[in-house]
Amino acid sequence: xxxxxxxxxxSYSKNSLIDKELPEDPFFLxxxxxxxxxxxxxxxxxNAMTLSTIGLSGYPNxxxxxxxxxxxxxFVFFTxxxxxxxxxxxxxxxxxxxxxxxxxxxxxxIKGVAxxxxxDFSTKYFNSRPKGSKLxxxxxxxQSSIIKSKDNIVKKFNELSxxxxxxxxxxxxxxxxxxxxxxxxxxxxxGENRLHDRIRYTHNKNIWQIDRLSP
Ligand SMILES: Cc1cc2nc3c(=O)[nH]c(=O)nc-3n(C[C@H](O)[C@H](O)[C@H](O)COP(=O)(O)O)c2cc1C
Numbered sequence: 001x002x003x004x005x006x007x008x009x010x011s012y013s014k015n016s017l018i019d020k021e022l023p024e025d026p027f028f029l030x031x032x033x034x035x036x037x038x039x040x041x042x043x044x045x046x047n048a049m050t051l052s053t054i055g056l057s058g059y060p061n062x063x064x065x066x067x068x069x070x071x072x073x074x075f076v077f078f079t080x081x082x083x084x085x086x087x088x089x090x091x092x093x094x095x096x097x098x099x100x101x102x103x104x105x106x107x108x109x110i111k112g113v114a115x116x117x118x119x120d121f122s123t124k125y126f127n128s129r130p131k132g133s134k135l136x137x138x139x140x141x142x143q144s145s146i147i148k149s150k151d152n153i154v155k156k157f158n159e160l161s162x163x164x165x166x167x168x169x170x171x172x173x174x175x176x177x178x179x180x181x182x183x184x185x186x187x188x189x190x191g192e193n194r195l196h197d198r199i200r201y202t203h204n205k206n207i208w209q210i211d212r213l214s215p
Contacts, residue, residue: 012105012190017197019212026185026201026208027072030108033187034070037101044103051077052096055088067097068125074179075110076117078125080143081174089114095180105190112182122176127168134169135160141174191215 023029037046047067054060063085069076075097079085089095098109116122126134139157147153182203189197198213 011192012196013192014105015189016191017187017189017199022199022210024208024210026182026187029187030070030110030185033101033104033106033108037104037106041101041103046099046101049075049077049097049099051085052098053085053088053092054094055084055091061085061088068177074112074181076177076179078122078175078177080137080140081116081176082141082145083143085144089178097180107186107188109186109188110180110182111184112180114178114180117177117179119176123171125177126171126175131164131169134171135164137175138169138172141172186213 034046045066048064049067050062051065052060052062061084065077065079065085067075067077093114094111095114096109096111098107100107126137129137135157138160139153184203185201187197187199187201191197194215196215198215200211200213201208202211203209
């Protein structure tokens with residue numbers, strides 16, 4: 001059966017990207033956009049981003065992770081180092097992250113190279129997490145592996161809750177962060193009649209080359 005959803009269509013008109021207002025360094029534009037969307041969308045997860053990896057299979061894999069820190073040095077998320085995404089990154093550390101901020105009619109795509117954050121950095125962030133999330137990380141020891149049922153992990157969660165009732169939960173060695181150092185950014189601002197603004201920054205010989213792309 002052909003389900004016709006071809007009438008799902010939106011017009012974009014909220015903003016534009018003006019060449020002479022573009023900063024030389026894309027980090028500053030990301031920072032401005034991120035602050036704007038966070039202040040306007042307090043209820044949505046504006047730090048949710050699609051992390052795309054390509055392991056040895058050659059197929060791209062995309063999934064949402066949460067951006068937890070960003071700076072000139074890169075973009076940081078946390079995960080399980082035994083997960084599929086971590087295996088993919090071990091095989092090929094060239095990744096992409098992308099954000100879609102619907103309310104602002106904006107998309108940002110960043111390509112870069114992922115490396116693990118230091119143990120100290122991961123531990124510091126792990127310690128700041130709510131107890132339930134820490135236990136969850138302990139329970140899902142091998143994220144992405146096949147499990148027989150949910151019952152076992154709920155049971156394990158309950159056992160660990162008792163075990164750590166009055167104890168600090170240590171960061172598991174197989175849980176930590178990745179930092180993605182960007183080599184390319186693309187900023188997309190929806191425009192009227194599909195005349196969107198697309199500005200690409202490419203890091204080239206220590207400067208950011210700026211190009212406008214056809215929408
Ligand atoms: C809103 C949202 C936020 C998520 N945040 C994270 C995260 O920060 N880290 C993480 O490992 N998985 C996160 N996930 C789960 C991942 O999308 C994914 O299911 C999981 O990491 C396993 O991916 P993998 O098998 O490709 O490694 C999040 C999912 C959603 C929908």
